[in-house]
Amino acid sequence: DSGVTQTPKHLITATGQRVTLRCSPRSGDLSVYWYQQSLDQGLQFLIQYYNGEERAKGNILERFSAQQFPDLHSELNLSSLELGDSALYFCASSVGDRAEAFFGQGTRLTVV
Amino acid sequence: DQQVKQNSPSLSVQEGRISILNCDYTNSMFDYFLWYKKYPAEGPTFLISISSIKDKNEDGRFTVFLNKSAKHLSLHIVPSQPGDSAVYFCAAQGGGKLIFGQGTELSVKP
Numbered sequence: 076d077s078g079v080t081q082t083p084k085h086l087i088t089a090t091g092q093r094v095t096l097r098c099s100p101r102s103g104d105l106s107v108y109w110y111q112q113s114l115d116q117g118l119q120f121l122i123q124y125y126n127g128e129e130r131a132k133g134n135i136l137e138r139f140s141a142q143q144f145p146d147l148h149s150e151l152n153l154s155s156l157e158l159g160d161s162a163l164y165f166c167a168s169s170v171g172d173r174a175e176a177f178f179g180q181g182t183r184l185t186v187v
Numbered sequence: 188d189q190q191v192k193q194n195s196p197s198l199s200v201q202e203g204r205i206s207i208l209n210c211d212y213t214n215s216m217f218d219y220f221l222w223y224k225k226y227p228a229e230g231p232t233f234l235i236s237i238s239s240i241k242d243k244n245e246d247g248r249f250t251v252f253l254n255k256s257a258k259h260l261s262l263h264i265v266p267s268q269p270g271d272s273a274v275y276f277c278a279a280q281g282g283g284k285l286i287f288g289q290g291t292e293l294s295v296k297p
Contacts, residue, residue: 077230108285117289118231118276131283165230167285173219173238176278176285178230 078102079168081179089187093154096182100147100168106130107149108169108176109141113162124149125171156186190214191279193288202297206264210277210288213258217279217286222251222262225274225290234275235262267295 078101088094100107109121120133124143135141138156143149153160163183167176192211200206208222218239223231237244237251237260244251250263264271274290 077232079230110287118287120284120286123283123285125283133284133286163228167230169285172283173280175221175233175236177233178223180230181228183228 077177077179079166079177079179081164081166081182083182084180085183085185087185087187088156090156090158092156092186093152094156094184096151096153096164096166096184098149098151098166098168098179100149100166101177104168104170104177105147106169106171106176107143107147108167109135109149109151110165110167111162112165112181113159116162118165121151153184158186160184161186189289190217191277191286191288193277193291195291196289197292197294199294199296200267202269202295203266206262206267206271206293206295208262208264208275208277208291208293210260210262211258212260212279214279214281214286215258217281219280220251220253220260221278221280221285222249223276223278223287224271225276231276264293267293269295269297271295 080099110118121135123131167178169176221236222234225231
């Protein structure tokens with residue numbers, strides 16, 4: 076158990092819909108990272124938050140957004156969903172820079 | 188733009204021998220490097236890391252080597268065990284980003 080909690084574990088939704096994925100970081104961790112892993116693909120970095128502020132952006136679509144709340148949990152919002160958005164979405168947390176990041180078990184999103 | 192590359196998609200090694208997994212990066216802003224192990228449908232598990240001020244870090248059977256001038260790092264597993272069979276990802280951290288390579292699937296045969 077990494078200490079990072081992601082909910083829900085599975086999500087099935089229709090094209091055009093909007094979903095919210097939630098991540099609770101390990102106690103004491105200030106950084107949260109979000110990743111997308113499509114079938115047979117690597118981990119694509121989406122976005123990072125540090126202590127409530129957006130810190131770095133990767134290949135995140137404009138239809139996607141995220142935030143980190145004062146209690147440090149984070150949410151990833153995916154809107155106008157397309158079939159190609161079906162993937163595993165992981166979040167990870169770390170104390171900050173130059174420190175190992177610990178991953179949650181992921182949310183499997185299926186868009187039908 | 189693949190900033191972190193693992194050029195070998197797969198590697199097969201005999202039990203007891205050394206496994207060497209390689210990783211190259213392109214961005215000089217990266218100053219901290221990590222290796223993760225991953226099973227299907229699970230989150231990656233942290234294995235070992237190295238700061239850019241070092242060239243070697245060892246933890247039990249796992250050793251990571253960093254060659255900054257070549258922008259290359261490698262993970263050595265000695266001796267390899269069947270339980271080591273998994274996908275291994277290298278990752279590079281810098282500027283707030285934590286970027287992963289595409290992974291190398293290691294198979295350790297008894």
